Amino acid sequence: MPITPPIKGADIDGVYTLRSMADAKLIKAASHDQRVVIIGTGFIGMETASALAQAGTTASITVIGQGSRVMSNIVSETVSNALIKLHEEKGINFVFDATVSEITKIERQVDKDGDSNNQAFSNVGGVTLANGEHIDADIVVLGTGVSPRTEILHEVNDPDGVQVDAHLQLRDGIYALGDIAKPTNQMGRMRIEHWRVALQHGMVTAAAILNDDNVDSLEARIPFFWTMQYGKSLRYSGHAPTPDHNILFGTPDTLDYIEYYFDDEGADTRASAASTLGRDKELVAFSELLRRGHAPTRAQLNAGFDMVDQAHALSR
Missing domain, CATH: 3.30.390.30 (FAD/NAD-linked reductase, C-terminal dimerisation domain)
Structure with a gap:
């Protein structure tokens, strides 16, 4: 499930997380002619910025990151700088080395027909940074990652995923696939949040259930x-x-x-x-x-x- 950071105002109308196609459609509709702030510079934040910029319907897009670069756990500073340049050329604004302390709330005007003055009702007025700086916004997207819901399996004590074997098996007859799974592969034990990896999980698990030796286990695969x-x-x-x-x-x-x-x-x-x-x-x-x-x-x-x-x- 999406991670909601402990930011004051993160629960007000107009603050979105992205986890499904429905979420994506809602964010796209809500951002029309709006000032959008995206919190997070990982995959979710950067892909959201790209998609909204390509749609070309927002008033502005600002991305806020706690660090000094984008996708910092994946690529070097040199590559990160090139990605920042690519986004800036498309009109994206960046604020780095910043922590959001509050998402501010305002009461928007509602016309006589009961409609708010933006497409999807929002009470967002902007974000306030820890240094006191305020950035105006109508929509906020939290691109701050996801966490696996391991509480549904009582024997799992690793909050970072369900530790399964190379066939995605937790115990006899029980398998865990997709973002929640933390299986072993050639590179060690890790949890990877990507649909292609989840697709591989489905093939590997189906082969294990059917005793099909023609499909490689994860131990023979590279992330x-x-x-x-x-x-x-x-x-x-x-x-x-x-x-x-x-x-x-x-x-x-x-x-x-x-x-x-x-x-x-x-x-x-x-x-x-x-x-x-x-x-x-x-x-x-x-x-x-x-x-x-x-x-x-x-x-x-x-x-x-x-x-x-x-x-x-x-x-x-």
Whole structure:
């Protein structure tokens, strides 16, 4: 379920969370000719900003983040800056290193027919930051993540997800799939909030129930997901604890790059993840090498390692 941060006024009319298609349609309708503030700079916040900007019907869009960059747990500062530039070129305003202390409330005028002066009734007047700054707004979207509802399973004591095996099984006859599941895969145990991962979960679980050995368990799979913003697909494969141990090839500002991530700065450390805009062929090759345990080291990448050729050679 969506996480509602402990912000005063987060429960007033005109504050939205995004979890379903119905939520998306409601936000789009409510934002028409309105000043929109989005709290959060992760996938939800950035994709919401992109969708509303592309719709072209808002009065303004401001994104507020607690940190100094967007998608900070996925991509490096250099790539983050390129994404910020892309959004700013589409008219998005950013406020970084900021904490929202209150969503302010106003009473809007209602005409004689009982209709409010905006499409979806809202009592939002703006947001106040911890430093005292006030930003006017008519609509607020909380893009502050989701949390799994583990309380429905009494034996689960991990608040970050249901710990299942590589076939998504909790115990005999009981499976947990999708965002709530925290299964093991080649990269370890993790919970990934993405529909493609949930789709894989369905196939893996169905195969387990039917005793079908032709479908790989999650232990034979590499995490893969993407985000679509302004028609550009940023794709990510693998898992890295931080994007700050990295090697970057290409130019993120022109939306043409691939970046490899490592667990540390060691020359012999193998890449554990990669992200890209525009270099899908290299990412697919890297994913196959990673899946087979042949991901390149930092030293190999610096020496001109040819990802595609090496993947082809391995498959012969």
